[in-house]
Amino acid sequence: MRHGKYPFIIGFLAAPLILYVVFVISPYLQAFYIALTDWRGITATPNFTGLDNFARLLEDDVFWAAVRHHIVLLVAMPLLTIAIALFFAYLLNLGGGSRGGRMNGVAGSTFYRVVFFFPQVLAVAIVGVLFQAIYRPDESGVINGVLARFGIEPIGWLTNPDIALWSIIGVMVWQAVGFYVVLFSAGMSAIPKDVFEAAALDGAGRIRMFFSITLPLLWDTLQVGWVYLGIAAFDGFALVQVLSVDRGGPDNATTVLPLEIWRNAFNFSKYGYASAMGVALFFMTITFAVLTLRVTRRERIEY
Amino acid sequence: MATPSSTATQATPAVAKAAAARHKGGGPGVFGVLAHIALAVWAILIIFPVLWTFLASFKTNAEIFGDPLTLPSSFAFDAWVRAWDKAHIGQYMWNTVFVVALSTTGTMLLGSMAAYVLARYEFPGNRIIYLLFVSGLAFPVFLALVPLFFVVRNIGLLGTHAGVILVYIAYSLPFTVFFLTAFFKSLPTSVAEAAMIDGCSHTRTFFQIMLPMAKPGLVSITIFNILGQWNQYLLPIVLLPGNVEDKWLLTQGIANISTNAGYEADWPGLFAGLSITVVPMVIVYIIFQRQIQSGLTSGAIK
Numbered sequence: 338m339r340h341g342k343y344p345f346i347i348g349f350l351a352a353p354l355i356l357y358v359v360f361v362i363s364p365y366l367q368a369f370y371i372a373l374t375d376w377r378g379i380t381a382t383p384n385f386t387g388l389d390n391f392a393r394l395l396e397d398d399v400f401w402a403a404v405r406h407h408i409v410l411l412v413a414m415p416l417l418t419i420a421i422a423l424f425f426a427y428l429l430n431l432g433g434g435s436r437g438g439r440m441n442g443v444a445g446s447t448f449y450r451v452v453f454f455f456p457q458v459l460a461v462a463i464v465g466v467l468f469q470a471i472y473r474p475d476e477s478g479v480i481n482g483v484l485a486r487f488g489i490e491p492i493g494w495l496t497n498p499d500i501a502l503w504s505i506i507g508v509m510v511w512q513a514v515g516f517y518v519v520l521f522s523a524g525m526s527a528i529p530k531d532v533f534e535a536a537a538l539d540g541a542g543r544i545r546m547f548f549s550i551t552l553p554l555l556w557d558t559l560q561v562g563w564v565y566l567g568i569a570a571f572d573g574f575a576l577v578q579v580l581s582v583d584r585g586g587p588d589n590a591t592t593v594l595p596l597e598i599w600r601n602a603f604n605f606s607k608y609g610y611a612s613a614m615g616v617a618l619f620f621m622t623i624t625f626a627v628l629t630l631r632v633t634r635r636e637r638i639e640y
Numbered sequence: 641m642a643t644p645s646s647t648a649t650q651a652t653p654a655v656a657k658a659a660a661a662r663h664k665g666g667g668p669g670v671f672g673v674l675a676h677i678a679l680a681v682w683a684i685l686i687i688f689p690v691l692w693t694f695l696a697s698f699k700t701n702a703e704i705f706g707d708p709l710t711l712p713s714s715f716a717f718d719a720w721v722r723a724w725d726k727a728h729i730g731q732y733m734w735n736t737v738f739v740v741a742l743s744t745t746g747t748m749l750l751g752s753m754a755a756y757v758l759a760r761y762e763f764p765g766n767r768i769i770y771l772l773f774v775s776g777l778a779f780p781v782f783l784a785l786v787p788l789f790f791v792v793r794n795i796g797l798l799g800t801h802a803g804v805i806l807v808y809i810a811y812s813l814p815f816t817v818f819f820l821t822a823f824f825k826s827l828p829t830s831v832a833e834a835a836m837i838d839g840c841s842h843t844r845t846f847f848q849i850m851l852p853m854a855k856p857g858l859v860s861i862t863i864f865n866i867l868g869q870w871n872q873y874l875l876p877i878v879l880l881p882g883n884v885e886d887k888w889l890l891t892q893g894i895a896n897i898s899t900n901a902g903y904e905a906d907w908p909g910l911f912a913g914l915s916i917t918v919v920p921m922v923i924v925y926i927i928f929q930r931q932i933q934s935g936l937t938s939g940a941i942k
Contacts, residue, residue, distance in 0.1 A: 341841075341842065342761065342763075342842070343763070345757075345841075345842035345843060346757050346761055346763055348843075349753040349754065349756065349757045349846075350753070350754055350757050350758075350769065352750055352753075353750040353751065353753060353754040353813055353817075354754070354769065356750065356806060356809060356810045356813070357772075357773065357776070357810050357813050357814075359791065359810070360788065360791065360792075360806060360807050360810035360811070361776050361784065361810050361811060361813070361814075362772065362776075363787070363791065364784035364785075364786075364787035364788040364791055365779050365783060365784050365787075367787035368783050368784055368785075368786065368787050371786060371787060421682075424678070425678075425679065425682065428675045428678065428679060429679075443672065443675050443676060443679065445676075445679075448683075449679050449682075449683055450933075451926070451929050452683045452686050452687060453682065453683070453686060454929070454932075454933055455686060455690075455922070455925060456686060457936060458867060458871075458921055458925050458932060458936075459871070459918065459921060460870070460871035460872075460873060460890075460891045461871065461873060462871075462873040462891040462892070462894065462895050463871075463891060463894055463914065463917055463918065465895070466894055466895060466898040466910070466914060467689055467690070467693055467914060467918075468689070469898060470692070470693065470696065470704075470911070471689050471692075476707075476708075477704065477705040477706065477707075477708055478708065479688075479689065479692055479708045482707060482708035482709055483708075483709065486709070511685065511686070514682070515686075516936065516937065519933050519937055520937050523937065543671065571780065572780070572782075574782070574873075574874055575873040575874065575891075578873075578895075579873075579895050579898070594782070595780075595782045595874075598782045598785060598786075599782070599785065599874075599878075602785060602786045602789070603789075603878065608786045611785070611786050612783075612786050612787075615780070615782050615783035615784075615785065615786070616783065618780055618782055618783060619779060619780055619783045622778075622780055623778065626778070
């Protein structure tokens with residue numbers, strides 16, 4: 338290309354790059370250093386304390402409670418979301434039976450897809466406030482009000498430490514399913530129809546078709562979904578902060594690392610300690626992403 | 641995303657039809673009924689909480705704490721007015737519109753400029769800058785939270801909309817650049833080359849030729865950014881602390897009202913505030929649902 342290539346390149350890259358380095362790259366790099374200090378925000382120069390923060394992390398019960406919750410989230414949330422979404426996507430796209438050897442979705446599938454996807458456009462914080470009324474522990478709560486009609490005693494959805502985390506997971510699944518229904522639907526419609534026709538000719542039923550054709554040919558999309566949901570399992574901040582009792586309670590039964598990072602930094606001014614938690618969270622996320630991509634790697638099926 | 645539907649279906653041989661007829665449950669049999677029940681139950685689970693909130697905004701405190709499955713006794717908009725004025729939902733809404741309008745515009749402008757240069761020009765450092773942008777996708781925001789707070793404070797932008805806008809743009813760049821770089825690479829080079837030969841400058845080629853050509857990609861990613869920034873909660877509560885309540889954004893405002901509703905005992909006001917937030921989303925979503933669905937899933941489908 339001719340005249341003035343470099344001034345143009347610099348002109349176009351300077352603003353985005355400066356903004357990005359100042360607000361994204363530099364904070365990330367600083368975080369690793371702050372994690373090695375006892376900085377409380379008062380002194381201008383924080384004391385370097387080496388790995389002290391990390392040693393304290395290992396003895397912090399709240400930290401381990403949060404890590405345990407991430408493990409529960411990491412297993413339960415993607416599993417439930419993907420199972421429900423796969424089921425619905427299959428019904429919507431191929432569940433209407435085969436007419437003329439051609440698989441169809443059930444009637445009204447557009448309506449269902451629109452409704453299912455809706456929670457995805459709501460802010461997590463708004464969803465959290467919405468579910469406070471749904472989960473209220475007495476009979477004025479929406480779920481407990483319905484249960485009362487059947488003579489069932491009210492359940493402390495958020496106040497009972499044994500089920501509070503599961504109530505939160507329920508909301509996450511509620512919000513996420515629609516997104517994955519749409520995602521899997523796109524993947525399913527990419528599968529050539531003649532594969533199903535051939536299977537129908539060979540006498541395969543719906544269930545057989547699902548496990549022998551749809552699932553293997555959808556593997557790449559499933560993998561993407563699993564990584565997305567897994568990364569979401571290391572967040573949970575907005576929902577737990579807004580919805581749970583006492584922000585992460587009762588008695589730390591629902592707390593997550595992002596919430597503890599925020600609390601330690603902006604409630605307790607323990608900036609060094611909060612950053613150490615951030616570093617721990619970073620390594621957990623990265624380990625998860627790398628492991629998932631390794632373990633789930635399969636030979637790609639070309640079609 | 642669009643996939644070529646197989647042409648093989650047109651050539652379906654008669655054998656397939658026979659096989660389909662043999663294949664049991666071809667019509668709306670037991671399976672079809674069960675499928676519809678499952679789908680309808682989930683649809684109710686989605687619609688019911690939203691509808692309940694909407695109805696609760698017309699109830700009185702006593703009605704809200706009574707039987708949850710009754711309708712309000714009257715439909716007056718008192719609580720909506722209270723939420724809009726007294727609880728400042730109107731103010732928060734306006735703040736959010738202002739911030740997101742500027743931050744999404746900024747994200748799209750800066751993101752497409754960077755992506756275009758990285759996709760179409762060869763220069764030393766190109767690859768490194770691209771990787772620098774994309775690496776931002778791998779880091780959780782929570783890691784940067786503490787230093788980010790101090791960076792914004794030291795620049796003097798803590799508690800200002802300008803600070804929030806700049807931070808929104810910066811944190812939206814990794815995905816925007818990642819997505820648009822791939823998109824610009826996929827566009828044909830011949831049109832831009834022809835324009836350059838005709839004496840069009842680099843800048844004019846970008847704004848008048850390449851941007852219009854990239855419209856489908858730009859639309860998807862704009863929707864993605866608008867929703868992502870509109871729904872942001874963590875960054876506002878960190879960057880707009882309690883002493884600048886008049887600058888708050890919608891999500892943090894609603895969360896705060898829900899904390900206070902217990903003290904002030906204005907539950908209808910809370911549900912009215914929620915409804916004011918959710919109803920426009922429902923309307924916008926119904927109108928643009930196709931674009932929104934493809935915009936939000938565009939990240940997962942390459």
